[in-house]
Amino acid sequence: MEFLADPQIWIALLTLTVLEVVLGIDNIIFISILAAKLPLGQQQRARIVGLGLAAGMRVVLLLSLSWVIGLTAPLFTIIGNEISGRDLILLLGGLFLIGKATFEIHEKLEGAEGHGSGAAAAGTATFGAIIVQIVLLDIVFSLDSVITAVGMVDEVWVMITAVLIAIAVMMLSAKAISDFVNRHPTVKMLALSFLLLIGMALVAEGWELHIPKGYIYFAMGFSVFVELLNLRMRGRRPERPSPVELRPTYVKAPEASGAVGHPVRRSSSTTPE
Numbered sequence: 001m002e003f004l005a006d007p008q009i010w011i012a013l014l015t016l017t018v019l020e021v022v023l024g025i026d027n028i029i030f031i032s033i034l035a036a037k038l039p040l041g042q043q044q045r046a047r048i049v050g051l052g053l054a055a056g057m058r059v060v061l062l063l064s065l066s067w068v069i070g071l072t073a074p075l076f077t078i079i080g081n082e083i084s085g086r087d088l089i090l091l092l093g094g095l096f097l098i099g100k101a102t103f104e105i106h107e108k109l110e111g112a113e114g115h116g117s118g119a120a121a122a123g124t125a126t127f128g129a130i131i132v133q134i135v136l137l138d139i140v141f142s143l144d145s146v147i148t149a150v151g152m153v154d155e156v157w158v159m160i161t162a163v164l165i166a167i168a169v170m171m172l173s174a175k176a177i178s179d180f181v182n183r184h185p186t187v188k189m190l191a192l193s194f195l196l197l198i199g200m201a202l203v204a205e206g207w208e209l210h211i212p213k214g215y216i217y218f219a220m221g222f223s224v225f226v227e228l229l230n231l232r233m234r235g236r237r238p239e240r241p242s243p244v245e246l247r248p249t250y251v252k253a254p255e256a257s258g259a260v261g262h263p264v265r266r267s268s269s270t271t272p273e
Contacts, residue, residue, distance in 0.1 A: 013158050020166035026198050027141045028170055029191045032178035034130050042127055047174045050134040055167040057142040062159050087206040093140030094202030101195035190227055194220050
């Protein structure tokens with residue numbers, strides 16, 4: 001137990017925990033946006049399950065460091081770039097994130113009618129499908145998190161402790177973050193643009209184009225600061241216009257009449273058909 005008296009251990013644990021929380025913000029955003037596609041009664045469960053799976057995958061990866069380190073070995077070469085297993089995961093994960101964020105932006109603004117009709121389009125999000133999507137991105141985020149931890153700390157138990165503390169913090173804050181994002185349409189669009197930015201960074205990282213994460217998080221932090229100023233200024237106006245309502249992606253609960261209320265496509269045209 002002598003290692004517990006070593007201040008370097010505690011400093012490393014604190015630093016790594018803070019870093020894991022910061023790196024987990026994008027994970028929370030992604031999980032919150034996906035969970036919002038489910039009925040209200042399932043959203044909190046999806047967030048908890050998603051973050052729990054993220055914690056499990058990170059612990060498994062930390063206990064398999066030799067395999068993780070082996071992922072950096074080159075597999076093949078494309079246009080002079082050596083692609084390793086880690087690079088391949090980052091490339092595919094980044095492309096998936098860019099595609100998913102673009103689809104979400106289209107769905108929130110254009111509606112689901114372009115991809116289906118009525119309830120079929122609105123009710124396609126099942127709990128299992130959402131969890132599968134969360135798992136796919138958790139793999140990418142977990143790999144990046146573990147590699148960062150390995151580069152900072154030598155003790156595996158310190159890495160695991162930092163990951164578990166960070167996930168616990170994320171679980172406690174996930175609902176508040178999700179509610180805030182869903183309550184403000186501009187924040188949701190900003191969050192989706194963050195996912196595009198992160199996806200681009202993952203693709204660049206997989207292609208051996210290293211972008212300092214400080215630049216990315218500064219851009220995200222500055223955007224959030226400006227948006228918070230916008231929300232505060234808007235809140236001080238005596239007469240505030242109603243915010244634009246993004247299209248829901250789940251089937252709403254039945255109304256008193258027994259009919260199911262589905263998302264209604266709004267039209268800017270006032271001319272009767």
